[in-house]
Amino acid sequence: MRAFPVKVPSGARYWTVIDSDLQVVPVADQWLRHLRFGRSRAELTTKAYAEGVALYFAWCDRTGRDWPKAPRDLGLFIVWLQHTPSSGNVVLGPGAKPVRQERQVNKVLTAVRGLLTFAVSIAEAPAAVLGQLYEIADARDLPIAARGEDTKLAVRLGVQHRLHEPETQVDRATDEEIVALFKACRNARDRLVVLLLSRVGLRRGQAAGLLRRDCHLLMDSRALGCREGGAHLHVVRRQNSNGAWSKSRLSWVQPVDFLVVQAFDQYFDERYARLGAGGSDFLLVNLYREPLGMPMSPGAINELFSDLARRAGLDRAVAPHMLRHAMAGNAVDAGASLDELQALLGQRNPNSVLPYLHPSRDRLRDAVTRVPSPRELLEDGTR
Numbered sequence: 001m002r003a004f005p006v007k008v009p010s011g012a013r014y015w016t017v018i019d020s021d022l023q024v025v026p027v028a029d030q031w032l033r034h035l036r037f038g039r040s041r042a043e044l045t046t047k048a049y050a051e052g053v054a055l056y057f058a059w060c061d062r063t064g065r066d067w068p069k070a071p072r073d074l075g076l077f078i079v080w081l082q083h084t085p086s087s088g089n090v091v092l093g094p095g096a097k098p099v100r101q102e103r104q105v106n107k108v109l110t111a112v113r114g115l116l117t118f119a120v121s122i123a124e125a126p127a128a129v130l131g132q133l134y135e136i137a138d139a140r141d142l143p144i145a146a147r148g149e150d151t152k153l154a155v156r157l158g159v160q161h162r163l164h165e166p167e168t169q170v171d172r173a174t175d176e177e178i179v180a181l182f183k184a185c186r187n188a189r190d191r192l193v194v195l196l197l198s199r200v201g202l203r204r205g206q207a208a209g210l211l212r213r214d215c216h217l218l219m220d221s222r223a224l225g226c227r228e229g230g231a232h233l234h235v236v237r238r239q240n241s242n243g244a245w246s247k248s249r250l251s252w253v254q255p256v257d258f259l260v261v262q263a264f265d266q267y268f269d270e271r272y273a274r275l276g277a278g279g280s281d282f283l284l285v286n287l288y289r290e291p292l293g294m295p296m297s298p299g300a301i302n303e304l305f306s307d308l309a310r311r312a313g314l315d316r317a318v319a320p321h322m323l324r325h326a327m328a329g330n331a332v333d334a335g336a337s338l339d340e341l342q343a344l345l346g347q348r349n350p351n352s353v354l355p356y357l358h359p360s361r362d363r364l365r366d367a368v369t370r371v372p373s374p375r376e377l378l379e380d381g382t383r
Contacts, residue, residue, distance in 0.1 A: 001025070001058040003050035012036070012239050013043050015050035017057060028053050031118040042205070042245035044298070052111030055081065068125035071116060071132040074109075074161045081105050102163040109161055133160055172329045172358040173198070173322040180312040181305070188266040189287055190304060195263050197320055200256055201327035201345055204301040204320040206235055209244030210283040217261050228253050231261050235346055242282065242295040248346040328356035333363055 004018045014036035017028040032050055035041040059080050060067040070077070082098040082105060100108075113133050119125035135158040173181075178198045185191040196207045214234040216226050226234075233254045237246040271279065271287060279285050279293030286294050301320055309318050324345075331341055342353045359367075 001054040001061065003047060003054050005047070011241055013243065015043070015047040017050050017054045019057070025057060027119050027122075027124050028057070028115060030122070031115050034118070035114075042247075043243045044205075044245065048107065049111040049114065052108040053115045055086075055108055056112045056115070068116075068119060068129065071112075071129050074112075074132065077112075078105060078109070078161060078163065081108060102166070105163050109159070113159065134158060135160055170319075170321055170325055170355065173318050173326040175326070175330075177312075177314055177318050178323060178326060180314060181308045181318065184308045184312040187287065188263065188270040189284060190308070192260075192263040192267045193284065193301060193304060194308075194323070195260050197323035198326055199260055200233065200254055201324050201331075202233075202235065202254075203247055203324060204298045205245045205247065206346075207244075208242060208282075208284060208296050208298045208301060209238065209240045209246060210235075211281050212283055213281070215264065215283060217256075217264055231256050231258075240282075240295075242297045244295070244298055246346075248348065250346050250348055252343065252346050254344065254346075325356055325358060328353075329358035329360070332357060333360050 001017060001019055003015050004024075005013055006016050007013045014032055016032050017025045019025060028050070032046045035049065036043065036046050056070075056077065057067060059065070059077050060070050063076075063080075065073065081100050083096065085099050116125055116129050116133060120127055120129055178194065182191060182194050185194060193207060196202050196210075197204070202210075210233065214236060216224055216228065216234070217231045218224070219230060221228055221232075233256060234251065235246060235248075235254050236251045237249060271285070274287045275285070275293050280295050282295035284296040286292055286296065305318060305320050309316075328341055328345060331344060336344070338350065338353055341356065342350055345353060345356065347353055
């Protein structure tokens with residue numbers, strides 16, 4: 001069992017699951033197609049889910065289990081995931097270091113639950129499976145404050161099988177690290193990528209998905225049919241041939257500053273020198289490796305940052321998303337309000353902004369020193 005990419009006639013791609021005879025697993029294929037085209041999930045999401053359910057089908061096959069009935073033994077599947085490498089050739093005994101950490105196991109379980117829930121909905125698995133996957137309860141056992149104002153009976157679901165994950169938080173790239181990455185760039189395109197993430201705050205999928213027509217760098221964009229003033233980018237969620245995908249369902253206008261505009265100018269000069277007027281309509285394309293003019297993928301941006309961190313001699317790996325956190329932290333440190341940050345990050349839910357708040361040490365110290373001492377309060381009260 002393994003995940004396998006499929007390209008449909010429209011040019012869009014998704015991932016499915018094939019067995020040892022290279023035959024598509026029907027229920028998995030139907031579910032993954034539904035996710036990709038019915039629910040507009042990213043190609044990379046279908047890849048992750050396909051890899052997860054491929055492991056589930058492999059476990060069922062190797063242990064002689066019928067996949068619709070195997071959820072009753074999902075605890076054994078978790079142990080198998082923790083101690084069996086992807087090759088399946090060696091099973092490591094308890095006490096050995098797990099081959100998959102808690103977060104990886106939980107991602108596989110999420111995919112398996114999605115598949116089995118879909119299978120129940122199309123009568124490919126018995127309804128009793130849902131009780132093996134979820135704890136079903138109502139809202140009456142919740143504290144009064146958590147029930148809300150609606151007095152109607154509310155049914156809620158909790159997953160049955162989930163490993164506890166150590167709390168991790170995406171760190172913020174420091175200004176020194178960003179400058180080091182910028183200096184390690186060998187061409188204008190790579191410098192633009194660094195700025196798109198660190199000063200504009202784009203995700204790697206959003207940067208890789210930009211088209212040239214999304215970039216309005218004039219002070220007056222009415223000539224381009226756009227009423228937005230100042231230099232800006234249009235961040236749009238769309239199906240892209242390079243697998244790039246905007247996580248946000250929102251489309252929004254993102255203002256850019258003079259440093260980013262300058263980087264665009266240098267990149268366009270570089271691109272024209274290499275490709276002339278040709279190349280893909282994507283903004284970021286291959287300039288120094290084949291196939292020339294084809295769009296960069298999100299994975300290529302990951303590779304770029306790995307190379308930049310190595311060339312810059314950084315003490316730690318700096319992932320692309322850490323630059324988005326740096327942009328958010330720098331914006332707040334400079335006085336941006338939470339609603340401004342929400343708009344700049346393209347977040348629909350205000351609570352989604354909270355993980356991006358990384359107050360600087362200086363700002364925390366200033367917050368402490370602003371608190372008056374008891375002596376000051378007493379003196380003010382006696383005047």
